[in-house]
Amino acid sequence: MSVLEGRRVLLVEDESLVAMMVEDMLVDLGCEVVMAMRLDKGVALARTETFDVAVLDVNLGEGRSYPVADILLARCTPFLFATGYGSAGLEPAYRSVPVLQKPYHVEPLEHLMIHLLTHETLPRIDTGKPPSLQFRATHTPGGFFKAEPIR
Template identity: 40%
Template structure:
């Protein structure tokens, strides 16, 4: 089911280490017409993908905890490039890095409808377009 607003042809980086959730995200985003980059399961691969400039990234979904490693270096890299992103985590937002307090934080388990709506919302920049 397509949600109004659109992820069609949007390039979405998925940084998620849980295989089943990563597959669900890819499936749902693809059904919305998005081009999924990844999923990548760790910070090193995510940074490599960003640094390699494998196409423009329109928006990203970042799992906060990747097998015990925090995703914050990826968040910093995306901020430095002006790429909007949100966190998806099993943790409450107030347990995260205070530097990212203003970043949208979705708590797992995710509903795909709320995820799609959140992605569309953070891609819409006032005065853009």
């Protein structure tokens, strides 16, 4: 059984064909997928639902997915960005977040998600306060990413 089996994944992707393709990839990996194709829906889901991990398209039609990322950081939910621009296309505050290079391919998606899920993270908390854009990025001995919000 894979570490991804039964994991709840928030997928924020505004291109419908791409979203369906990635959803199929995640379902094939054993994940339960909750999809948001608009920024406001992604924000609402990140605030009200619990996820094991999230995949965020950086550039959405109406803006960037950073508000969703901020909520996930505040709730200590691991996530990755998906973009065709690589980490250089991210705002400086987010450059240490793992990036999945688009177009999506199942092997790198699976690899990044497994590493996000198998490394120690902080317990989930919801302080009711607005999330901070500031976080401390650390790398574990294996070179993997771990984000810790600065409070």
